[in-house]
Amino acid sequence: MVLLKNPSPSRGGSLQNDANKDNKRKSRASRGNSPADTTTSRGNSPGKNNSVVRVIGKNNLLQSRGSETGSIERLVDGDKRVIATKHLLPENNINVVIRVRPLSSKEIKAGEDMAVQFPGDGQIYCEGSPTSGDKKGKLFSYNVVFEPTATQEDILQFSGVKKLIEMAVEGFSCTAFCYGQTGSGKTHTLTGPPGMFERLNPYSEQHGLVFRSFVYLFKLLQEKQECNFVLRASFLEIYNEKVMDLLNPGTSRKPLMVRWSKKTRGFFVENLFTVECEELDDLLAVLEEGMRNRAVGSHNMNDHSSRSHTILTVSITSEQQMDNSVFISRQGKINFVDLAGSEMTKKTQSEGKTLEEANNINKSLMVLGYCISSLSDGKRKGGHIPYRDSKLTKLLADSLAGNGVTLMIACVSPVRSNASESLNTLRYAARVKKIRTKPIVVMDPREALILSLKREVGALQTENEHLRAALHLNDDVSNVVRSESKAERKMIVTPPVVDLDKLSEMERPELSQLIHAYITENEALRRENAELYATREQVIRDQELVCRENERLLKKLEDVNSVCCRSPIIPARPTYSAEMMNDTNDDAPGATNVWTNPNIEPTPLSSDMIRHGLYRSASNMPEKIQKELDKRRIVGSYTNIAEAYKDKSHHRRHNSWDNGNGMTRMSPDQAVSPIDVNQYKKTSTRRTSTVHEERRPSETNDLLGEPVQPTDHSFNESPDSILSGPLEMVNSTPGTAESEAEFPLASSHTSSPFGTPEPEDHAARTPRKYREKEDETTQRAFGSPIPVDEDKPL
Ligand SMILES: Nc1ncnc2c1ncn2[C@@H]1O[C@H](COP(=O)(O)OP(=O)(O)OP(=O)(O)O)[C@@H](O)[C@H]1O
Secondary structure: OOOOOOOOOOOOOOOOOHHHHHHHHHHHHHOOOOOHHHHHHOOOOHHHHHOOOOOOOHHHOOOEOOOOOEEEEEEEOOEEEEEEEEOOOOOOEOEEEEEEOOOOHHHHHOOOOEOEEEEEOOEEEEOOOOOOOOOOOEEEEOOEEEOOOOOHHHHHHHOOHHHHHHHHHHOOEEEEEEEEEOOOOHHHHHHOOOOOOOOOOOOOOOOOHHHHHHHHHHHHHHHOOOEEEEEEEEEEEEEOOEEEEOOOOOOOOOOEOEEEEOOOOEEEEOOOEEEEEOOHHHHHHHHHHHHHHOOEEEEOOEEEEEOOEEEEEEEEEEEEEOOOOOEEEEEEEEEEEEOOOEOOHHHHOOOOHHHHHHHHHHHHHHHHHHHHHHHHOHHHOOOOOOHHHOHHHHHHHHHHHOOOEEEEEEEEOOEHHHHHHHHHHHHHHHHHHOOEOOOOEOEOHHHHHHHHHHHHHHHHHHHHHHHHHHOOHHHHHHHHHHHHHHHHHHHOOOOOOOOHHHHHHOOHHHHHHHHHHHHHHHHHHHHHHHHHHHHHHHHHHHHHHHHHHHHHHHHHHHHHHHHHOOOOOOOOOOOEOHHHHOOOOOOOOOOOOOOOOOOOOOOOOOHHHHHHOOOOOOOOOOHHHHHHHHHHHHHHHHHHHHHHHHHHHOOOOOOOOOOOOOOOOOOOOOOOOOOOHHHHHHHOOOOOEEEEOOOOOOOOOOOOOOOOOOOOOOOOOOHHHHHOOOOEEEEEOOOOOOEEEEOOOHHHOOOOOOOOOOOOOHHHHOOHHHHHHHHHHHHHHHOOOOOOOOOOOO
16 A cells, blocks of 8 residues: 555645655554554455454444544454544534445456545545546545444444434534435445345344434433423435425325525425324334335446435424423434435436436535535635525525534545545535534523523522622621520520410419410510511512512513524524523623612611611611612623623624524424324324424415526536536645635526515414414423414515
């Protein structure tokens, strides 16, 4: 094997430098990876790479994460082998991992050579292709590079998908998508080899990422006993630019409309079937059903080629009791996206129907390429992103640029004859790696408000104590109360306990002494009682003040929300980032440091208290000075609150759909109207229930739902023009080894302008019984009814 570049993270060496080649070999050996022979097996030897990796058993499976940059190893046949290498990349960016499949038996028979090498540290080197424009090879680096020996379980463990699932459970919107040329192993990675679902074996090692993720998800849910979870799943495909429901294909396979939701400020598929899944089996049934219904074809490069893009979505609604009374619900989801592979129609020898499919696949992938190009270009921040040019990009918009957490698995064919396509895939992936997203937790607005108010109340209480301490009221008052009550208690002489039967036998003076003792005790108790009443009144007054302040803050929050939530990315409904939700630090934005109720006069002291001197300031501070002090703190407090809200309202990303209106945002899942959930539950054999997401008259005119004519991108039906054309390499980024390809400028392509909003009153069109059901669902999901605006497509 010839390694052409120094694999160290500094990656400064010359490609042709022989000394570096030697250094490279040494450095690999020094990392403790497999020795020379293993090195060969990770590089170019087709025979070895293709050898079946036998995993000895769970106990022998050694998976070491090592350092943040380095190798991921597994014990195979008593030999520690590197199955992947990784490199720490910025956390806010989309995670990108590469999976290189082994050579197929067909390729071995044809004597094909490997075109990729694995220098380590999350790097992959791909040779150039003499027959295409990419004559030179290139080195790229990613979060993780899986080598051909990596198993399906390795992908689950080390791709970062587990983290994605955990975040979906926490309320984030997550997406894992596979990208790559036809036959590169996307479907294999996500769902396993062809025919997996015809002979379903739950213990098969070939199960893909989706199956394994579902198992992991249920394991997670079982561990979280403190939460209630509701899972719903949907499965769709985009076939020839038409959205089809894979769970409800019907006889006519009527395409579904993709609409824009003002509430969620995102696209959604109208009338998509959503299946409620109570058990793992239900989720697996959804997967099985969808896989059976998806469009598969055969061509020269893949006997079981996916002819459509598929999106399998599992939405996770969690309800957690925070305190005795407060329930918080979160709405997370995870999308598994299997993109159809880009293909050179010349190579695949597609014709007729397969050719039409290939053209549609290539077109939508090209639009995806343009979106990725625009999003990843820092200079074009805030510019137009042509999401609307294809159904695929509409539905992936939120995953790519929005509030979600995204993982891209780029699948690569190892053979030399596919080197050009592999280079394009690697460039594409390098672009995606640069995209930054801003993940947020989607919460019910009321609950989010309650949480924030609870934090405010906590801050107010702290502030109260702080003020009391500043004015020496606390010590003073409690000292007075303590000393008085001690004095009272001293006065209270508890009469001796007398046996009632013996009362009649007692002498007169003895009796009168006993009565006197009782009268004295009674008077002392009355005094103590009166004192307690006074204290209670004071506490009630304090409580009223806090309540009034809460109401004021609530109003203020509503005002702030209506102003803040105008970005397309930050949902118009109040949403709170995980950072904010976990933020209990009083110093953090959103927390009030000092508070005095500005609307209320200083608490009047009751005449009793004044008389008894209970609330006398120890420092005898004149009332005027106290007021002045309070005023100053009020001003400070307001400034703090205003600053905090200012902070929260920042970090907006501007996208092309931003029309600046401040509509309340709801996720499409919240707009779900679960009709006859139980009915479906009972009748369905594998499904527990079937839920219709949104029912609308199908004749509704759908401006956005109409098949979109992608703008002319100089598409010439060759994936080369899509991948190598737009992804022409122009420069290298320091710190990362890959050379960066430049997509064509957005200006070079005239994207369709946003349609004028076409008002549609969903409430008026939706039959009343459905609306009532929607309300019921909302009530069930969030504990209390939430006013829901109906969607109005643009
Ligand atoms: N990691 C792997 N290990 C073993 N076999 C694999 C691997 N990846 C892919 N294959 C096999 O290669 C063939 C093509 O894979 P697959 O159908 O998943 O490709 P694809 O990228 O989904 O193609 P298309 O875009 O045409 O649907 C399949 O027979 C699959 O089982």
